[in-house]
Amino acid sequence: xxxxxxxxxxxxxxxxxxxxxxxxxxxxxxxxxxxxxxxxxxxxxxxxxxxxxxxxxxxxxxxxxxxxxxxxxxxxxxxxxxxxxxxxxxxxxxxxxxxxxxxxxxxxxxxxxxxxxxxxxxxxxxxxxxxxxxxxxxxxxxxxxxxxxxxxxxxxxxxxxxxxxxxxxxxxxxxxxxxxxxxxxxxxxxxxxxxxxxxxxxxxxxxxxxxxxxxxxxxxxxxxxxxxxxxxxxxxxxxxxxxxxxxxxxxxxxxxxxxxxxxxxxxxxxxxxxxxxxxxxxxxxxxxxxxxxxxxxxxxxxxxxxxxxxxxxxxxxxxxxxxxxxxxxxxxxxxxxxxxxxxxxxxxxxxxxxxxxxxxxxxxxxxxxxxxxxxxxxxxxxxxxxxxxxxxxx
Ligand SMILES: Cc1ncc(COP(=O)(O)O)c(C=O)c1O
Numbered sequence: 001x002x003x004x005x006x007x008x009x010x011x012x013x014x015x016x017x018x019x020x021x022x023x024x025x026x027x028x029x030x031x032x033x034x035x036x037x038x039x040x041x042x043x044x045x046x047x048x049x050x051x052x053x054x055x056x057x058x059x060x061x062x063x064x065x066x067x068x069x070x071x072x073x074x075x076x077x078x079x080x081x082x083x084x085x086x087x088x089x090x091x092x093x094x095x096x097x098x099x100x101x102x103x104x105x106x107x108x109x110x111x112x113x114x115x116x117x118x119x120x121x122x123x124x125x126x127x128x129x130x131x132x133x134x135x136x137x138x139x140x141x142x143x144x145x146x147x148x149x150x151x152x153x154x155x156x157x158x159x160x161x162x163x164x165x166x167x168x169x170x171x172x173x174x175x176x177x178x179x180x181x182x183x184x185x186x187x188x189x190x191x192x193x194x195x196x197x198x199x200x201x202x203x204x205x206x207x208x209x210x211x212x213x214x215x216x217x218x219x220x221x222x223x224x225x226x227x228x229x230x231x232x233x234x235x236x237x238x239x240x241x242x243x244x245x246x247x248x249x250x251x252x253x254x255x256x257x258x259x260x261x262x263x264x265x266x267x268x269x270x271x272x273x274x275x276x277x278x279x280x281x282x283x284x285x286x287x288x289x290x291x292x293x294x295x296x297x298x299x300x301x302x303x304x305x306x307x308x309x310x311x312x313x314x315x316x317x318x319x320x321x322x323x324x325x326x327x328x329x330x331x332x333x334x335x336x337x338x339x340x341x342x343x344x345x346x347x348x349x350x351x352x353x354x355x356x357x358x359x360x361x362x363x364x365x366x367x368x369x370x371x372x373x374x375x376x377x378x379x380x381x382x383x384x385x386x387x388x389x390x391x392x393x394x
Contacts, residue, residue, distance in 0.1 A: 020332050021352070031056045034370040036347075043347040044379045046365040051214050051322060052287075052294045053370025054244025059287060060280040064245075067279035075272045080261070083272040091278050092257075094285055095249055099220060099237070100229050103257035105267065106249045106278075110209045110238035111137040112266035113248030117234060118174070119144035120263040121203070121256075126172040129163050131155065131188065133181050135207055147174070154181075157192035164200035173202035179222035180210035183356050183364065185323030187215075190222055194231040205234035210323060213242025219288045219295055245280040247273055298322060298369040301376060305367045308380035313393040317362075325351075325362040326383070328392055334361035337390060344382040 016022040030037040032055040036045045054060055067087070077083035088106060095104040107113040118141030122128065126147040130138060133154045142149045150167075152159040160175060167173060175197045177188035190206065197204040208221035216224030219242060223232045234256065239247035250260060260267060273281075287294065302322040309316050315327040328334040331352030338350030341363065352361040367376065387393040 020335065026347070034368055034372070034375055038342075038347055041342070041345070043342060043345050044371070044375045044382075046346060046348040046367065046379060048368070049210070049241035049366060050244060050370070051242040051298055051366070051368050052219075052244065053368050054242065054284050054287065057244060057283075057287065060244055060283045063279040063283040064276035067275035071275035073276070074274050077272070078268060078270060079272045080268050085272075085275065085278070087275060087278045087282070088272060091282055091285075092249070094282065095237075096251060098218075098285060098289075099235060099251040100224075101235065101251040102254040104249050104251045105257045105260045105264070106239070106247055106273065106281075107264070107266050108247060108270055108273065110207075110236065110240055110248035112270070113236045113238075113250050114138050114207055115141035115144065116264040116266040117236065117250050117260060118142055118176070118205070119265065120260060121145075121234075122147040122172070122174055126174065127167050129160050129173060129175045129202065131160075131177045131181075133183065134176060134178055135182060135209065138176055138178075138207060142176075155186065155189055157189045157196055160193060161196040161199070164196055164202055167200075169201070173200065174205055175202040176205040176207070178210070179206050179208040179215065180321045180323065182210055182323065183351060183362075184317050184325055185210075185319030185321040186317070187211075187222060187320045190226045190228055190232075194228055198231070203234065204232045205236070206232050207236045209236065209238040209241060209248070210321065212237035212239075213284075213288060214295070214298065214322060218292060239277075239281045239284070243281055243284040245277050245284065247277060247281060294369050298367070301367045301369065301371050304373065305365070305371075305376050305380065308376070309365075309383065312380070312384045312387060314383070314387065322367050324365045324367075326365060326387075327360060327362045329359050329361060331358065331361040333390070333392075334363055337386065337392065338363045340386045340390065341382055344386055346379045346382045348379075348383075 026038045032048050032050050075083040092104045114137035122145040124146035128142045128147050129150050132151050150163045211221040213219035215222050235251040237249050239245050317325050335350040341348050348363040348365045350363050
């Protein structure tokens with residue numbers, strides 16, 4: 001009889017169970033909304049990246065339906081063969097205008113935008129200077145490029161500058177940071193990083209996944225927020241979070257985008273977006289431009305919720321965005337906190353090592369423009385009650 005060559009995976013899974021790190025997936029049984037049904041329970045949803053509530057917006061739905069009726073459900077090919085539709089180009093043109101850059105290329109996801117771009121523009125002779133908390137897609141792209149990876153302590157632009165200074169001036173360098181960090185909700189020190197990149201001739205790249213549709217005028221991102229137009233060579237955004245659909249894009253010079261058309265592997269070797277996705281993204285862009293009140297509401301809700309958590313006495317770290325961690329410390333305790341909140345009608349994901357440092361486990365909250373004050377107050381009351389019961393706050 002054949003022995004299962006994958007049996008070692010059972011042992012790995014057993015170890016995860018023993019360490020309390022085995023996860024079962026929560027199942028969404030309704031639309032992704034501010035209150036949703038997960039695992040049969042109606043809960044205030046503080047775990048989605050649906051910042052502006054666009055996943056269910058009538059205009060996006062309508063455009064998606066129309067696109068399916070007109071063009072069907074799939075693009076049928078990769079972009080570089082038969083899978084470039086007029087609407088793909090329209091979205092790229094509109095995004096470039098929005099971002100004030102020469103050009104944009106859209107990828108299937110934010111993940112493939114980061115990984116595909118970093119891997120394409122660097123070689124084994126080059127160096128990448130990367131924040132220690134940068135997203136996994138940046139780390140994977142860096143590994144794929146085979147460039148030398150130099151990691152600087154989180155948010156420390158002086159350390160990044162020292163690394164740049166130590167590298168040979170002839171070596172090509174990429175300095176890369178998240179605009180907003182996904183686990184802490186803090187913002188990268190972009191102005192100081194741009195100064196450092198310019199001083200040492202490095203390419204400057206920002207992953208604005210959590211800033212797209214959230215920071216800057218009309219949601220243009222952190223580069224706009226800090227008024228750094230023209231100083232960031234490669235800007236990545238997502239269409240999966242505030243934009244409500246799925247996808248990612250790179251904004252930059254025409255040469256960068258044309259090069260990615262020729263060399264970025266997700267662009268060359270993976271099928272392009274279905275028409276419904278592209279049509280939804282175009283509708284989302286219209287909404288960002290036409291309804292700035294959506295983003296204002298997101299920030300009002302963010303301020304209200306953060307103030308409530310702080311008033312309870314929770315440690316919310318250095319967050320400056322709608323992502324607010326409630327730091328508990330121990331991993332098992334964070335998971336228990338999340339479970340008890342869920343039982344109390346609030347879904348806030350527990351996050352532990354290895355996603356965050358061992359003593360910095362937390363539940364992570366994300367508010368959206370779609371939350372009502374009543375929903376947020378309900379969640380704050382639950383946080384207070386459960387937090388006191390568990391001795392997390394006095
Ligand atoms: C910082 C950051 N970059 C990139 C991504 C990837 O985006 P997407 O979900 O569109 O692949 C994410 C999302 O998970 C993220 O948090």
